[in-house]
Amino acid sequence: MSPSQWSRSVRDRAGTPPAVDGSTLEPIVTTPLLSPPSSNAAVSSGPSPTAHLLGLGRIGRQLLALAAETPVRWIAASDRSATVYAVDGLPTAPLVAFKSSGAPLARHALAAELPLSIALAVTDADVVVDATDSDFAPAARAEALSRTRALLKSGKQLVLAAKTPLLLDVEELQAFRHQLGVAAVFGGTGSAWLAELDEWPQGARSLACVPNATTTEVIAALERGGTLEDGLASARAAGLVEADPSQDLDGRDAALKLALAARLAFGRALAPESIERPLLTDLDPKLLQARRRRGATTRLVGRLAPDGTPSLRYEELARGDRLALPCARVGYAFTANDGTTRLHLGRGVGASGTARALQGDLATFAAKQEASR
């Protein structure tokens, strides 16, 4: 499809009200538009289904860098500023290089500055991967939820690294759960436990989790006699933490994941804000070191009791405890009425691990689509 064809396609399809979010905004199309088909070896072409990536930050770029191993055809990618589209497949490697330079997509020679809702309607990919930063400001949250709701209602498969979309109403979330890929939201584990829970005849009774890898990294440093800064440096080196680690340190990230797991797994409308959060900076390094000397350790543990009561605490865990996980691992343990526990251990942390988790969800979706043909 040539740029002019792409423009016509945008206009033609935008002529009918887009189904994405009910918006009736007229698209603002600027030319030149998006990339033409390419014969570049790095182009992800051929295999279906088609995929549209939202967010070209570290995770999004890592995911595109895995294009050769990912069984989807990347036909579109969007950041806050614009969308690039190529029906035969984006040239992923040059795109990753362009975004790695720090430039917004709008400066890309082939970008179209469209409202995202319009771009999504026009590209009409089989699967949308949301790797945008989780922004909980009211306006951003409302926009993300509106977009998510519209995509799911239109039957799209949604693969998520972003957490905001999972703040849909619990009833909606439950209704659409089979259209969601959530491995990456829960450190690589989410899709596996979500699928399994469907098969549990009596359901799970309770949840215990170690949802945040950064705190584990910092605790390990403190146990060794290091400082908070040492721990954060280790976490950064492992790619676990953003430049601003406050969401990890004050428990917001862990509380959010606990709440989202409660919503998905148990259908409980748990608000992240309602969970009391401990501060990592309140931990006494001497206490951590003493625990370590006697063979124990400390982890930030989220729990959801059978009655739905959540808790988030730094707990002492004995050696061999199922939640005494090493660095760069997260865990979600669901316990049944008979006391047996199904533990899901995740390595999908950091940008690279998260991208791999997204890739796993895409592979699962592609396999399902192939099987349904």
Added chain:
Amino acid sequence: MSTALTLSRSARLFVHAEPFALEHDAPLPELVLSYELHGPKGAPVVLVQGGISADPHVAPTAEDPSPGWWSAQVGPGRAIDTDRHRVLSLEFLGKRDAAVVSSGDQARATARLLDELGIEVLHAAVGASYGGMVALRFAALFPKRVERVVAISAADRALPFASGWRSLQRRILALGRDHGSRHEVVALARALGLLSYRSPDELNERFSGPASAGATDDRFAAPRAFAIESWLIGKGRTFAKRFDGDALARLSLAIDLHEVDVAAIRARTTFIAADPDLLVPASQIEPLAARCGGAARFVRLRSRYGHDAFLKEEAVLAPLLAELLAEGVR
């Protein structure tokens, strides 16, 4: 990107977040083992492992009072006395890991767990069937880390007859996997295995009565149900509810890949052979005592239960195990 495992109430967990090299396959991305510990801290540690279908729950615990797979021998006051020993039992690699694993891989994984637990030397490694193979391989690979070995119905390698039996089981499993009848083929493969775990004399005597009336659920079955057929299929179906076919195939292959040079063993080693045993006959085990690098003895256990004697001959085995483990324990 994720690993899932089922844990009993008393199961503990070891996660070594580093790639774990395998003898016959690409490295595992990490080593994940569930295990149980029974008995007082500081007591001599006894590693106990059973056949490929055994799990780490070897005996009841305070947290999990359900029977273990070797409750008859392990527990307070029993042959492997958890008042006097600390018993370690762990799951086999390959139960969850989609990889070709060997007894050497199991041994090295065990060594990693011992490192984590701060256990330098095992008082004993007691293993039956595949667990016995792993015990022998551990003793050969880590001669300074185990003082005595009790290997029951386990030898230095698989014989062709036994491999042939298991090969057919694996082909049955593969057939079911490819044709969408996974559960039923696990039952069938297990039933076939069960036939090899027992002796012909036992089964001939036990199921010698007339076939019972009543149609079976299989189009190839006789109009009257053979008692042994009902027993085998019933046992197989029960097994299929708790065991994954791929795991069964991997661990079955692990047995056939087993190989150990017993001359490398330095521990005092007792080889116990059930006689008869279709899979690991006494004639295969007996010469190993002479070749073993450590002080060794051979014990022939005459049993109508064949390869499964370690599960059935409780009264005969108990005093022998108690005697072997009592050495060096106050």
